[in-house]
Every structure is written in C-alpha cells, then in structure tokens.
Amino acid sequence: MSHKITLSTRDNQQFEFSCENQQNVQDAAEAASLYPPFGCKSGACGACLGSCEKGDYQLDSYSQEVLSVEAAANGGILLCRTLPKTDLQITLPYDADSIQQTLNAPRDAEIISIDKIAERTLKVVLQLQDDPETGLAFEFEPGQFVELEIPGLDLMRAYSLANTANWEGRLEFLIRLQPNGKFSEFLQKTPIGQHILVHAPSGAFVINKQSSNPRCFIAGGTGLSPFLSILKRMAEWAEDHPTHLFLGVNNEAEILCQEELTALQQSLPQLTVEICVWKPEDNWQGFIGTPVDAFKSYLEKNGVENDVYLCGPPILVEASTTVALENGINKEHIYSERFVAA
Ligand code: FES
Numbered sequence: 001m002s003h004k005i006t007l008s009t010r011d012n013q014q015f016e017f018s019c020e021n022q023q024n025v026q027d028a029a030e031a032a033s034l035y036p037p038f039g040c041k042s043g044a045c046g047a048c049l050g051s052c053e054k055g056d057y058q059l060d061s062y063s064q065e066v067l068s069v070e071a072a073a074n075g076g077i078l079l080c081r082t083l084p085k086t087d088l089q090i091t092l093p094y095d096a097d098s099i100q101q102t103l104n105a106p107r108d109a110e111i112i113s114i115d116k117i118a119e120r121t122l123k124v125v126l127q128l129q130d131d132p133e134t135g136l137a138f139e140f141e142p143g144q145f146v147e148l149e150i151p152g153l154d155l156m157r158a159y160s161l162a163n164t165a166n167w168e169g170r171l172e173f174l175i176r177l178q179p180n181g182k183f184s185e186f187l188q189k190t191p192i193g194q195h196i197l198v199h200a201p202s203g204a205f206v207i208n209k210q211s212s213n214p215r216c217f218i219a220g221g222t223g224l225s226p227f228l229s230i231l232k233r234m235a236e237w238a239e240d241h242p243t244h245l246f247l248g249v250n251n252e253a254e255i256l257c258q259e260e261l262t263a264l265q266q267s268l269p270q271l272t273v274e275i276c277v278w279k280p281e282d283n284w285q286g287f288i289g290t291p292v293d294a295f296k297s298y299l300e301k302n303g304v305e306n307d308v309y310l311c312g313p314p315i316l317v318e319a320s321t322t323v324a325l326e327n328g329i330n331k332e333h334i335y336s337e338r339f340v341a342a
Helices: 025-031 069-073 182-188 221-236 258-267 291-302 314-326
Strands: 002-008 014-020 049-054 057-059 076-078 082-084 088-091 107-118 121-128 145-150 155-160 170-176 195-198 215-220 243-249 271-277 307-312 334-338
Touching: 002 025, 014 025, 025 082, 057 076, 069 076, 082 088, 121 195, 145 182, 155 170, 155 182, 155 221, 170 182, 170 221, 215 221, 215 291, 215 314, 221 243, 221 258, 221 307, 243 291, 258 271, 271 291, 291 314, 307 314, 314 334
Parallel strands: 002 088, 215 243, 215 307, 243 271, 307 334
Antiparallel strands: 002 014, 049 076, 049 088, 057 082, 107 121, 107 195, 121 170, 145 155, 145 195
C-alpha cells in the first residue's frame, strides 16, 4: 500500500510523491528524483528535519540530540526516519531551491593543508581534482555542508564549508577534534596529499534573502564555519547588511579565526562581532558567559526585529531558540543547524 506525501516549503511550493509502507519519506522523495537536504540518513544529524501537519506516521529510531521528545510530540520529524501510515502533509523549514532534482557523484579531492588554529580545532583545506564536466569549479550556497568520505575506511562525516564557491576547487573546513572521534584520529595521522571523496553539497542553512531584518548569527566553536562562508560571500558581493555575530568558546585558547573576522569587519562596516568566553582567565576584557547569555542581553537592548541563525551543539541551538521565542521572535525567523560530536 502506498501513501501520498506532500512536502510544502517555506516559500509555499509543494512537491507530491508516493511512499510505500515501510519506506521512509526521504527514500521515497529520492525515488521521485527529489533530494531534500540530508546527511547521515540514520537519524543522527538532523539535516532532514521537518514538521508533519497532517497524517499518521511512525518514527524509526533516532537521536534525541537532534529531535527532542518535545519537538517530536509537536509534530517534529526526520524525513529519513518517518514511516507513513496514512497520507502525510509535511512542512519544511527552507525554500524550494534547497531541494535538488539531481544528485551529483562524489568528487575526488586532495588534502593540501591541515593546521591547528586553536585548541582542539583544525583548519583543513582540500583541493578538488579536475572534473571532465565542471573542471575545478564547485558550486554551493554559503551555509551548506558536504559529506567527506575516506575511501576504504568506511568513514564519512558532514562538515560545513568555511569558504565560498570558487573556480579553483579550494574547499576549507574548520574541524573540532573529538576525543576518540574516528575522523579526528584519521586527520591527526593523515599525510598531506591523502585523497578524500567530497559528496554533493547539501543543507538548507542558508540566508533568507527575502527578509530585510538585521541578522544575529550565534555560533558555538566550529559552528562558526557556515557563518564564515556567509560573511565572506557578503563581503565579496559588498552586501553590508546589519549583522551581529556571537561566537562562543570555553576559554581563550579556543578562540578561532579572529584575524579573518577582523578583516571581514573592515569589508562589512555593519558587522559586529562579540566573542563570548565561558571560563576566561582573569584578564579577559570581552564578554564572560555563553553566546546565549550575550544574545539575551542583545535582544533586551536592541529589540526583536531580527533573523536568528544558530549553529553549534544541540544544547546551544535549543537554549538560543528558547531565548528567541521567549523574547517574541517568530519561529519563522529562526534558522538552525546543529552538529553532533562524531
Ligand atoms: S539525514 Fe536524517 S537525521 Fe541525518
């Protein structure tokens, strides 16, 4: 038996396809040549979040880090874990152009540098190999991520790009070293020149260009990556939009990309940057506390006409979302990307 699935995007576009019993909605969409943003396809990353407005379904196992019990009770779903029992109407928190109609094959790339830029943080730069169709170019929207796969090791992880699309095939990533993380271990013993597969860009954590509201960017550690990409694109296009970036770290040794942020502020005079250190040394002159605390006091002083973009661990995304909602920001103006340690 099959069920009719209707996906409605933020810009009111609709996509319909059928889904068999015991088939998940993500797989059914892909069978119909629709590729909503996805990552792990195992309920662990949250890239395929949506909300079911009508219909009955069962959720296969998933991590509560990416979909809380409360969110699931209010209709929150992960497309890759949703098994319909009836026809479903699902809303998606992004525009129709985030749903791809084809999926490009992974590209071969070479690691050309790995640098430690802060405590437990690496900057990894890849050089794509020439492709017969596209050459070196790699198209993506600032804010998107790619999955990196180590051939032969059955190891795949999603990371946000920290630079912008370019013709030279250069891809930059900020990667947090996780204790006992398989990808972290791989990077620490990897020689420059190692080849790696780069899957097609995905993700809907991109700027809502229809809104003229000032933007608040809230990043936890390497959650800065998509914001760096977005800010670099704004600088390239001289799009000086009022933007306040909150960057949260545990201590001064974890502060990352300060020089890049200072350079971006010179290109973008309406960009302000607030580095929030949770447990600083005695001589720290900046904000003491979490970016959530700093965001709260910002809203109290500056009002709530803001678009809020959140990227970091689930605990930061959830706490910031609560503060935004409690201060009267409409949920349509809150965009989030959460990453889980792996
Ligand atoms: S793709 Fe569905 S949770 Fe990762």
